[in-house]
Amino acid sequence: MITTKPTIEVARSAGWCFGVERIVQMAEKLLDETPDGPVYCLGELIHNPQEVARLRAKGMVFVKSHEELPPLKPGEKRKVLIRAHGVAPSVKRALHEKGYEIxxxxxxxxxxxxxxxRELAEQGYRLVIMGHIEHPEIQGILGHLDGLNAQVDVITGPEEVDKLRLKASDRVGLISQTTHPFERFAQLIGRVLEHCLEVRAYNTICQATFDRQEAIRELAQRCDIVIVIGGRNSSNTCRLAEIASQYTTCYHIEDESELKGEWFWGKKHIGISAGASTPTHAITAVQAAIEQLVSKLSTASG
Ligand code: SF4
Known part of the structure; x- marks a missing residue:
């Protein structure tokens, strides 16, 4: 039961990052310049179903891979957008050969x-990448190793180091998916160093990810509930929810329709954060919906 109205606080760093803002602006510009459409996009532009639906309604056609793109007639011009996650060079070559404007x-x-x-593999390091093998960013990174006889492992974190069966003589190069938590990467470096004499690590976690993770860590410690907004297929949003869950009750939602009044019973301090592919208007909508829910609960309890 709510006795006093809780405070609602949005994390100091939340929502769209520079890379997402940039790709959405590119998509809008291409759609405006191509009124007769279509403009193709390889994969969902960002991991946010509402934004993807909005762009689809404006004429963007999403295909899962370049193989799904229709062949062009002689002289026909079609545009294809590569999203922020990037692709393997071989995919760009295939698009080029098909005649698409990239x-x-x-x-x-x-x-x-x-x-x-690529640099680590060329220098003979055994490459260990922290990330999810099926994630498009990791697929793009792996594609940049084509033609090299590289030994590569993709693991999700330090707890998987044992399965690598590292030897002291292994020269190990470490990088991370841009959206993974920094402290897990730091733990991974430590675990690998327990086995190998030579480890070369690059901190490839992006600043926007780091800032959002630090902000939710700080906020979650002061809140008795945190709501994280973003696509369930968004890696960085899932990481935010994982971090908040270490400190308090956390719910990961895609939009305000998923909120439930009972989550807020007796809560004093409500935190909100959002993944890098969640637009500002989605955060505002969730904040407004929570305000309405807690007002109703306060009235009911009064
Ligand atoms: S999360 Fe980081 S790496 Fe990913 S698009 Fe945003 S700024 Fe770029």
């Missing part, structure tokens, strides 16, 4: 692990 929206911060992965 608009590359790879986030500049995603090109950093792509570059370091």
């Amino acid at each position: 608009y590359d929206g790879t986030c500049p911060l995603v090109t950093i692990p792509q570059r370091f992965a």
Whole structure:
């Protein structure tokens, strides 16, 4: 039961990052310049179902892979957008060969692990990447190793180090998916160093991810409930929910329709955060809906 109205606080760093803002602006510009459509996009532009639906309604056609793109007739021009996660160079070559005009929206911060992965492999390091193998960013990074005889493992975190069966003589190069938590990467470096004499690690976690994770860690310790907004398929949003859950009750929602009044019974301090692909208007809508819910609960209890 609510006796006094709780405070609602949005994390100091939440929502759209620079890379997402940039790719959405690129998509809008391409759609405006192509009124007769279609503009193709490889994969969902961002991990936010509402934003994807909005862009689809404006004429963007999402395909799962370049193989799904229709062949072009002689002289026909079609545009294809590469999202912020990036792709393997072989995918760009295939698009080029098909005759598509390529608009590359790879986030500049995603090109950093792509570059370091290749550099480490070329220098003979055994590459260990912290990330999810099925994530498009990791697939793009792996694609940058084509043609190299590299030994590569993708693991989700330090607890998987034992399965690598590392030897003291292994020269290990470490990088991370841009959206993984920094402290897990630091633990991974420590675990690998327990086995190997030479470890070369690059901190490839992006600043926007780091800032959002630090902000939710700080906020969650002061709140008795935290709501995290963003696509369930969004890696960075899931990480935010994981971090908040270490400190308090946390619910991961995609929009305000999922909120439940009973979550807020007896709560004094409500925190809100959002993944890097969640637009500001979605955060505002959730905040307004929570305010309404707690007002109703306060009235009912009064
Ligand atoms: S989360 Fe970081 S790496 Fe990913 S798009 Fe945003 S700024 Fe770029």
